[in-house]
Amino acid sequence: MLEFAWPWLFVLLPLPWLLRWWLPASDSREAALKVAFLPELAALAGRHAGIGLPGWKQQLPYAAIWLLLLTAAARPLWVGEPAPQPTSGRDLLLAVDVSGSMEYPDMEWEGEQISRLELVQRLLGDFIEGRHGDRVGLILFGSQAYLQSPLTFDRQTVRAWLDEALIGIAGGNTAIGDAIGLAVKRLRDRPADSRVLVLVTDGANNGGEIDPLVAARIAARQGVKIHTIGIGAPADAADPAMPFGFSLGVELDEATLREVAALTGGRYFRAGTRQELAAVGAVLDELEPAAQPPEQARYAYPLHPWPLGLALVGSGWLVVASLWPKRLTRRRRRVAP
Template sequence: MRFSYPLNFLLLIPAAGIFYLIIILKRGKTGFPLSSIPVKPEKLNYLMFFKYLFLFLVLFLLIIGSTSPMVPISKVPIEEKGHAFVFCLDISSTMKALDFAPQDRFFKAKETIKEFIDNRKMNFYGLVIFAKYSLPIVPLTFDNNFLIQKLESIQIGDIEDGTAIGNAIINAVELLKYFKGESKNIILITDGINNDGYIDPIFAVQVAKNYGMKVYPIAIGSDSPVNFPFVDSKGLSYTKKIKISVDIALLRQIAQIGGDGKVYTATNSREFDSIFKEIEKQNPIELNIKSYITYKSIDHLFYVLSVLTFIIFLFLELFSIEVEY
């Protein structure tokens, strides 16, 4: 935590002095109870002490707030070092398959991407989605929170159905080609067959390779029949097992040309998580990156607490009047 106006802490000295003087002056003062009511100075003194203690806390919180306290929220690099990753995420309708029940493929892919980003905050990230065509949603950025927000907002159906793998890879290349860090990586997550788009996936991955990029193709989902959600004519939901084909041969070519020669297949949560851990091992985190820390002011929290504390003081004040009289 840091403070914009640390000299305001000096105001705590007179505030503490005033509190001390009030306690000294009020010591022994018990009020004027009726003759039929016994005087209990100890209880009144304790009540008086806590009452003025809360008043002091009000001043304390106001003074802390006036220093404009700030907490760190993120590190922002001032140089392009480390690793860059662009996620190419398939959002075609087949991603609704329930291989990862109760989650579907799409939900599991988004959760795994978010976990990967959380584990590697000092990297640059971008996001491309694709179905019938592809769209670059987030350009290469260090703002992880922004990318995660955009990722969470994406839904199946945002793009007309289809699978344009080549277009997605080319969009990723455009986001990565000017990056000057340690490595440029494309993580392709799909569960289908390339059947749309005007760019051949093999041509696209060759372009990526020419720019020094590595492509990690991930086939998500089982090749066996899986539960898939449907809605009948009456609007009722039901599931039915169907077989969804994925072009492993194409993904293998992509891996051999522009990747590490391996096609990654994720048929369950454990396999999906282990794939991303393997990608992490191949791209160890770069620690020596010059960066600055961004801060967020939290002075409003202290002002809100001071108001709540003052309300407690008022209740104690009313209670002390009732006891004394």
């Protein structure tokens, strides 16, 4: 089915003729000879004399080019039949801690020491890619919580936003409660059995306005299941002299993270390896998808290059045609006896 993205542009169709009538005639400031009987001569020759518009035959090529240009500008689209989009009904928000302590390089990846945020980006990046049919969103939190990406089927974009996350972009503290509150706000209007939050942090709540346990109880009433992940190497393997005054064994509030998960029917994980984070995916795969209205999408194929190309070809032909008779006439005059 043919559709136009901007059909209102066709109201400009009479614009050249209106400008021709409204604008004053140009003054060449050259001497001119006025012939009083010119209309009579034109009538005898079967032609029209005057300053009006040329005949319709002369205007037809220009009108066709103008119509083609307007058609291209209106962006014609060929819209196909609606195609159903597979959805599981699962709505998954990821809340990732980007506070200052996430920069500490106490994690290992393929024999290389990397920061905690880098580990989260690499592990959760693959995790996001595997959420086929799920709506995935991203929250970044530090001293405050921000919705970096709303719930969407575009997993590649969500992963890109996660990969581009920077340490300290949301402040240096850890507002776990605010992150949970923002997630509840975004998930409460979704189907009841599909609301899932995966919260990743390496510290304790020391910022924000909402206590994590209070936020967890609100989430439980709204039917939001929270899986919490404590990021960081084991306490006995960590260097006790950590920047920002953090010590993993003291600062990671595992008790609160466990209780947040328990209040909402989720689970707590300690993520230091790929296998531990894969356990989160296994739990999410066990969730029953909620029934949602089927979504349909129409594929639209742009057609504007065709009228635009025809307009360019027609313009080139008019230029050549306007120059050719003059050259031919000059040559005939030169060879005339």
